[in-house]
Amino acid sequence: MKRERGYKSFIAVNLLPTLILYAVFYIYPFLKTFYVSLFSWRGLSKNMKFIGFANFAKLFKDPIIWKATKNNLFFLFWGTIVIFLFSLFFSTVMARKKFKEMGFYRIVFFFPNMLSIIVVGLIWKFIYNPSFGILNTVMEFLGLGKYIKVWLGDPSTVMGALVVPQAWMYIGFYMLLFFAAMQNIPEELYESAKLDGAGEIRQLFSITIPLIWETMRTAFVFFVINAFSKTFNLVFVVTRGGPSRSSELLTTYLYQNAFQFSDFGYATAIGVYLFVILFVISFIVLKFTKAETYEY
Amino acid sequence: MSTKKPFIKREGKRIGTTVSDLLIRIVLIAYSVIVVYPVLWTIFSSFKTNQEFYKSAWALPQGIFFDNYRNAWETAKIGTYFLNSVIVVAITVVLTLILCATTAYVLARFKFWGNNFVQTLYMSGLYVPTILGIVPIFLLLVSLRMLDTWRGLIIIYTVFSLPFSVFVLISFFKTIPNELSDAARIDGCSEYGTFWRIMFPISKTGLITVSIFNYIWVWNDYLFGMTFITNDLKRTLPVGLVRLTETLQFKTEWGSLFAGLVIIMLPSIIIYALFQKQLTKGLTAGSIKG
Incomplete structure (x- = not known):
């Protein structure tokens, strides 16, 4: 099909304004993070002093960085286990069982994704509240009174207590992703598996999971970013990194350095460190979970 | 199990x-x-009086006590924050819609030098945590005199909505058969006419899905709203709500806080009720497969 001269200008008009905005407000700040991390720069003063990798040297000696890294990995590890187990279970049930009320569960389970993490955080703060929180009330009712703790105020329980709202919020999202992928699996595969005598669990591991493997990998990479990035809001609202930094994250520490201590050089160095960790984890995960793609 | x-x-x-x-x-x-x-x-x-709440936090409210809402809306300025948020979110969603639809359309259906590179640029944005560039963005807004303005906030929200929106819409535009745009061109439609009169309306499902996702994150965002707006009267709702909790911690009047939480949830509940079919359909339409 012949296209007139307007073709090229049409592409430019549609593409360029957006691309320029994106370059200025997204790509440029991203790259500048790497640049600023090489400077000593306090506040909005003009004098940036080039100090090479000194910020990184400081970073590796900073015990709070290690604590924060450990907490981020805690979120990643337990978040993955809880969220992927539940979402996989729910999506499998929804794809394989034909309950009348399945649509209702789907709508309800996804709903927390509509809420602000602020709302989720505050609601869970009330659930954990030591004087009137429902968790302790229920535990007492069940005779588990002696296990009651100040969940968010105790360094040994605070991280676990923060993973739960995180899971509560995101299980529905991953459930929907997996469910969508499962819808594409042809029913005949299950039919013939049944004829061969394979039970539901067998079908899950030899049909469902291999066929949605690509979706699961993509979802997992997104979850890695999520565990390092979106957890910021939750922690910032619920505990502010406390008690005594026991729930500090790399992101909350970055934010504190940037906007409380005005130490832009160190804050961006934390950002670069965070990015490298993310990159390495995603790379390793994608490399080691590669499987042959199934055509169906 | x-x-x-x-x-x-x-x-x-x-x-x-x-x-x-x-x-x-x-x-x-x-x-x-x-x-x-x-x-x-x-x-x-949110319908309980303070005494009721303290007597039993878990009992049903005895009546409908609307004062919490009045307090939240007026005294705690939730009304102001709410309207601020509505303005910021509405402009962001519409602006993003126009920018990402035009971009995705060209990237999905036109062959030109650099197409793959531009797609990669947008896709890599999906893998970058939002907080990473926060210091340079802050400095950029300062030097452009856009700190503490809705303009600045809206631009940042829009730009951060692009990777996901472009990603979803590219796969959406790819599914539309060529015959349709070809027929429009034969009928004498310009490229612009083909896009705005045929392709744009026909992609309604994809555009709505993208807009709902953008609504969700912008309406609920805390990080950017807290960092780039400092004037109390310009604050967005999530930031205003967190401020409210901080002041309430000392007054322990939870009623208006709960009212505030309901106020921020309500639009999302309504949107979810209206569009939840479209939302699931949009997610199912192969958008995340690539």
């Missing part, structure tokens, strides 16, 4: 299936309660 399968085989299909179905249903219902109950509790609490 996983232990009852061998049991089915031995005990005969019908009873086994009924039992396992029952167990699965119990799990599903239990989880529904875990999701719904805290939200309902928030709504109930």
Whole structure:
């Protein structure tokens, strides 16, 4: 099909304004993070002093960085286990069982994704509240009174207590992703598996999971970013990194350095460190979970 | 969940299936309660007086006590924050819609030098945590005199909505058959006419899905709203709400806080009720497969 001269200008008009905005407000700040991390720069003063990798040297000696890294990995590890187990279970049930009320569960389970993490955080703060929180009330009712703790105020329980709202919020999202992928699996595969005598669990591991493997990998990479990035809001609202930094994250520490201590050089160095960790984890995960793609 | 399968085989299909179905249903219902109950509790609490709340935080409200809403809306300035948020979110969603639709359309359906590179640029944005560039963005807004303005905030929200929106819409535009745009061109439509009169309206499902996702994150965002707006009267709702909790911690009047939580949830509940089919359909339409 012949296209007139307007073709090229049409592409430019549609593409360029957006691309320029994106370059200025997204790509440029991203790259500048790497640049600023090489400077000593306090506040909005003009004098940036080039100090090479000194910020990184400081970073590796900073015990709070290690604590924060450990907490981020805690979120990643337990978040993955809880969220992927539940979402996989729910999506499998929804794809394989034909309950009348399945649509209702789907709508309800996804709903927390509509809420602000602020709302989720505050609601869970009330659930954990030591004087009137429902968790302790229920535990007492069940005779588990002696296990009651100040969940968010105790360094040994605070991280676990923060993973739960995180899971509560995101299980529905991953459930929907997996469910969508499962819808594409042809029913005949299950039919013939049944004829061969394979039970539901067998079908899950030899049909469902291999066929949605690509979706699961993509979802997992997104979850890695999520565990390092979106957890910021939750922690910032619920505990502010406390008690005594026991729930500090790399992101909350970055934010504190940037906007409380005005130490832009160190804050961006934390950002670069965070990015490298993310990159390495995603790379390793994608490399080691590669499987042959199934055509169906 | 996983232990009852061998049991089915031995005990005969019908009873086994009924039992396992029952167990699965119990799990599903239990989880529904875990999701719904805290939200309902928030709504109930927003209608309680302070004395009621302290007498029993878990009882139903004795009447409908609307003063919490009046206090939240007026005294705690939730009304102002709400309107601020509405303005910021509405402009962001519309602006993003125009920018990402035009971009995705060209990237999905036109061959030109650099197409793949531009797509990669947008896609890599999906893998970057939002907080990473926050210091340079802050400095950029300062030097452009856009700190503490809605303009600046809206631009940042829009730009950060692009990777996901472009990503979803590219796969959407690819599914539209060529015959349609070809026919429009034969009928004498310009490229612009073809896009705005035919392709744009026909992609309604994709555009709505993208807009809902953008609404969700911008309406609920805390990080950028907190960092780039410092003037109290310009604050967005999530930031205003967190401020409210901070002041309430010393006054312990939870009623207006719960009212505030309900106010921020309400638009999302309405949008979810109206569009949830479209939302699931949009997610299912192969958008995340690539």
